[in-house]
Amino acid sequence: MSASFERGINAFKEQIDAPVAAFFSSCVRCGLCAEACLFYTETGDPERTPINKLEPMRRIWQQEYSFWGKLASSLGLSRPVTDADLTEWETLVYDSCTLCGRCSMVCPVGNDIAYMIRKMREGMAASGHAPEGLIGATRRAVTIGSPMGVKLPALQAQIRHTEKDLGYSIPVDVEGVDYLLLLSSMEIMNFPEFISAIARIFKHAGVTWTISSEAFEATNSGIQIGVSEIAAELVERIVAAAAKLKVKYVISPECGHAYMAIRWEGPNLIGRPYDFKVVHILELLDELRAAGRLKTSGKETQRLTYHDPCQISRRGGVVQQPRNLMHEIAADFVEMPETGTMNWCCGAGGGVSSNERADEIRLKVFNRKKKQLDQIHPDAIISACSNCRIHLEDGLEEYEMDIPVLSLTETIAEHLLDREQNEGQEP
Amino acid sequence: MTETELLMWARGPALQVATVIFLLGILVRVLEILVLGRKANLAEARGSAVAGGLRPIVSRSFPDSGTLRRSTFNVVAGYVFHTGFFIVLLLFAPHILLFRDVFGFGWPSLPTQIIDAITIVTIITLLAVLVHRIQHKVMRYLSRFQDYLVWFVTILPLVTGYLAFHRIGLTPTMLLAIHILSVELLMVVFPFTKLMHAFTLFMARYYNGSISGYRGVNS
Numbered sequence: 042m043s044a045s046f047e048r049g050i051n052a053f054k055e056q057i058d059a060p061v062a063a064f065f066s067s068c069v070r071c072g073l074c075a076e077a078c079l080f081y082t083e084t085g086d087p088e089r090t091p092i093n094k095l096e097p098m099r100r101i102w103q104q105e106y107s108f109w110g111k112l113a114s115s116l117g118l119s120r121p122v123t124d125a126d127l128t129e130w131e132t133l134v135y136d137s138c139t140l141c142g143r144c145s146m147v148c149p150v151g152n153d154i155a156y157m158i159r160k161m162r163e164g165m166a167a168s169g170h171a172p173e174g175l176i177g178a179t180r181r182a183v184t185i186g187s188p189m190g191v192k193l194p195a196l197q198a199q200i201r202h203t204e205k206d207l208g209y210s211i212p213v214d215v216e217g218v219d220y221l222l223l224l225s226s227m228e229i230m231n232f233p234e235f236i237s238a239i240a241r242i243f244k245h246a247g248v249t250w251t252i253s254s255e256a257f258e259a260t261n262s263g264i265q266i267g268v269s270e271i272a273a274e275l276v277e278r279i280v281a282a283a284a285k286l287k288v289k290y291v292i293s294p295e296c297g298h299a300y301m302a303i304r305w306e307g308p309n310l311i312g313r314p315y316d317f318k319v320v321h322i323l324e325l326l327d328e329l330r331a332a333g334r335l336k337t338s339g340k341e342t343q344r345l346t347y348h349d350p351c352q353i354s355r356r357g358g359v360v361q362q363p364r365n366l367m368h369e370i371a372a373d374f375v376e377m378p379e380t381g382t383m384n385w386c387c388g389a390g391g392g393v394s395s396n397e398r399a400d401e402i403r404l405k406v407f408n409r410k411k412k413q414l415d416q417i418h419p420d421a422i423i424s425a426c427s428n429c430r431i432h433l434e435d436g437l438e439e440y441e442m443d444i445p446v447l448s449l450t451e452t453i454a455e456h457l458l459d460r461e462q463n464e465g466q467e468p
Numbered sequence: 469m470t471e472t473e474l475l476m477w478a479r480g481p482a483l484q485v486a487t488v489i490f491l492l493g494i495l496v497r498v499l500e501i502l503v504l505g506r507k508a509n510l511a512e513a514r515g516s517a518v519a520g521g522l523r524p525i526v527s528r529s530f531p532d533s534g535t536l537r538r539s540t541f542n543v544v545a546g547y548v549f550h551t552g553f554f555i556v557l558l559l560f561a562p563h564i565l566l567f568r569d570v571f572g573f574g575w576p577s578l579p580t581q582i583i584d585a586i587t588i589v590t591i592i593t594l595l596a597v598l599v600h601r602i603q604h605k606v607m608r609y610l611s612r613f614q615d616y617l618v619w620f621v622t623i624l625p626l627v628t629g630y631l632a633f634h635r636i637g638l639t640p641t642m643l644l645a646i647h648i649l650s651v652e653l654l655m656v657v658f659p660f661t662k663l664m665h666a667f668t669l670f671m672a673r674y675y676n677g678s679i680s681g682y683r684g685v686n687s
Contacts, residue, residue, distance in 0.1 A: 060675035062501040066668040070615055071546070072606035073531075076538040087609035106504065108496050109660050145680075146687055147535045149546070150665050151528050151673030153680075153687075305683060308510035318512065358514050358684035379534050382685055 046124045049168020053101045053122075056160035062106055064157060065099050067150040068092055074144040074154060079385055079409040080137040080402070091144035091154045094133040097122045098161045124168070131170045134161055136399035140265075141351035141386035155356070162267025171266050174396040179262040183271060186278075188262045188395060189226035193254055196224070199233040200252070203240065211240055211252065214286065218249035220325075221288040221317075223259030223279065223303065225296040227427035235295065235427075238454035242326065245457045246334040250292070256282035259294050261302035265392030272302065273310040279303060283317050293321045295450055297352030297390055297426040304357065321353060322450055323425055327362035330369060337456040340372040343420035347374070347449070348410075348433065349384040350426035363425060363449055370456045371423075377413045385409045389432035407436030414444065421445045423452060475645040478652070486652035493659025494667060501671060513682050520681010521674040527686075528673050545597050552590030556583055556626065580633075587630050594623045614661050621657045624650040 075081040075090040087093070103110035104119050113119045142155035165171060178188035185192060200211045212218065220243075228235045243250050256278040263272025283291050293300040304319040320328075329335035347367050354360045360381050367374045379385060388406040393399045410433070414422070422444055424430055433446045469477070509517070531543050557563060561577035568574035577583075598619055601607045628650045632643035657663065680687035 057504065058506040059501050059504040060506055060672075060679070062504050063668050063671040063675055066497065066501060067662075067665040067672040069662050069665050070607065070610040070612075071542055072604065072610055073535055073539050073542060075606045076535060081606070085605075087606045090606050090610060093610060106500065108500055145676060147532060148672075148676070149528055149531065150669040151524055151676040153676040156676075156679060305511050308512075309507065312510070314510050314512070355685065356683070358680075360685070382687075383532060383534065 044167055044169030044171075046127075046168050049127065049164045049166075049170070050101065050122065052167035053098055053161070053164035054105055056098070056163050057102050057106055060153065061098075061157055061160065062102060064150075064152040064154070065095075065102050066107075068099075068152060069150065071149065074148055074152075077144045077147040078138075079141075079143075079388060079406040083406040083408045084402070088133060089137045091138070091158075092152070094130065094138055095154065095157050095161055097126050097130050098157065098164065101164075127165060127168050127170045131165065131172070132398070134158060134165050134170075135172050135175065135392060135396055136402055138391060139351065139386045139388060139393050140356075140391035142356045143351075143383070143386065146355065146383060159264075159267070162265075163269060164267075166267040172392075172396040172398055174398065175262065175266040175392050178392075178395040179266045179268065179271060182258070182260075182262040182275060186256075187226045187229075187258045188260055189230060191226040191229050191258075193257075196229050196252075196254075196257055199229055199236060203233065203237045207237060207240055209240075209244070211236065212250060213252050214254050215249075215251040216286050218251045218286070218288060220248060220250040220290045220292050221279075221283050221286055222250055222252050222292045222294065223299065224252070224257050224294050225260045225299055225427050226258060227431060228294055228296070229257075231431060232427050232448065232451075234451050235448060238448070238451040239322070241454045241457060242329075242335065242450070245336075245460065246329045248325075248329070248334075251286060251288070253282040253286060255285070259296055259299035259303060261299065261306075262392070262395070264302050264306055265298060265395065269310055272306065273312075276303065276307040276310050279307075280311065280315065283315075289317055290325075291315075291317055291319050292325060293319060295322055295425045295427055295448055297350035297357070297429065298392075300357050300359070301352040321357070321359050321362075323353070323359050323362045323366065326450065326453060327365050330365065335453075336458040336460075337369050337453065338458040339456055340370055341421075341452070341456075342372050344373045344375055344418070345371040345421055345423055346377055346414075346417055346419040347380075348377070348387065348422050348424040348429060349381060350424060350429045351384070351386050351390055353425060354384065355382045366449060366453060367423065370452055375417050375419060378416050379413065385413055387429045387432045387436065389428060389435075390426075394428055394432060403432065404436060404439045407432070407439065410436060411440050411442065414442065419444060421447055423447045423449050425449045471639060471641040471645065475641050475648070478645045478648040482649065482652055486655040490655040490658055494664070497659050497664050498667060498671075501668065506675075509682055511682075514684035515681050517678040517682040520686065521676075521678030523681070524673040524677035524687055525670055528669075528676075541596075541600060545593050545600065549590050549593045549597060552586050552593065553622070553626070555586050556590065556629070559583065560629075584630075584633070587626055591623060591626050591630065594619065594626070617657065618661050618663055621650075621654045622663075625654055 080089045104114045145153040145155045181190045182188045388403045559578040560583045564574040628647040632647040
């Protein structure tokens, strides 16, 4: 990644398309997006207003792609974007935005601000204004295969542990199965129970699946930092593994940005459609439930709520499936106020959690989630993103709230109907 | 130049120039957006981009409950001055007469007393909007010269129209000339400023909705 100011400006220009031009043309500076953004509501800093995070890119659009702006530039009436401007905006674009897209839902003229922030990061990274933490994560993703530096032996160790507990083997590099499971590094290192949960559910439902030793990482730092070439390279690894193992489906695990990367950005990054389908694990579990292949027994009696990971629900479209699944396992399922596609972000997505510089602000803006939780007092929070889970745990600890955070997939695995035990009851 | 000559100029050449700048300017602004194009989406669709895009063209005119609660003044004042402006523009009898003169057809008008009251409410609301823009820390931070210019050229036709109707201060001829010139100022400023949102917001809403709709989300 050789970065220069000139490369950055060119990257900005390349990113500007008709939607961006329509969005910038339409902004009336009403400020409503500020109230939709937890980085504004919890800090009160007007510079963190979502549309303001795009100001350098807006100026480039105006000066390069609007007739009047070009005229003004040629007369020397406009102020070109400088390297100092980009330095000033770096913390707004990376530390104060999780790409959650809540602003894009409320803008009265319809601006998709998150769509533009994603594009703006391409220019920021190319001009050398990406945060150190994300640069490191991206470098590890390219060289090691995982943003957290998780190597294959670490995964193999977790698989062996899981196999020992379960008493049966976890499929690795098995050709011709239906599904290829991807994992996020956080699941491998922090939540290995996820692998066990998947194994038990798939055994129960008769799903044939495998993990690839060559492409097991689901997350994509290239997208978070905003370097499409790297993002495409990471997607290609998965595409190659899927082709080699001849699978029909690739499963995106419980990780929001992984889903955005592999499901929605992937084909556009590599410039061609896939030969396989991508499903989020919650989509698959709900399909299995609807087909009668996933049966649960007993329900949690404690008061449970569901935290929508932004990239899975608002930006990804998996909104109803987790609710169907929650009703299967929760007797007392309570929604947060402003939920589903209007849920508030935990505060650590979009690369914020990989950026140590943002540690303080991500915990500060967690106060928005606290306010939501204070209105419903759940006994436990269920979510479907390991990054959300880790940050929810951090935030709850910071605010001295004693609420456990659980994975939806893992909770379902705890409630699987024991088919052998219940065989006699089947009609 | 006499008052009558000024009025004739405002109604004649000035109006023609303003109309050309207004229409050509809008055309250029819309075309310069469309020519940028966008890449085809290669990911497999979950929902309809077109249906998703059409939906917010209407639905974005109605705020979500959280926005209404958190930004009540913006939302209410926004509704009042937009509807007030369009009612006065489109339902005041002399405006309809002017339209009938040019295009040969018209529509029923509202009684002048009602138009009068709506004008006052709209002017007061716009004054409040200005105060709000100056006082609200986010709006003040975001505001540039253009935002105040646009406010000025928007309130001006309302004020000059009110003065012309009530014949306050100057001769009726002069007041009418000033009113027409203020409208022409609005038309000339329009394509160069955020007033363009009146047209481009439909494009912005469509793009936003189609991006989400493709993924199966109603935005």
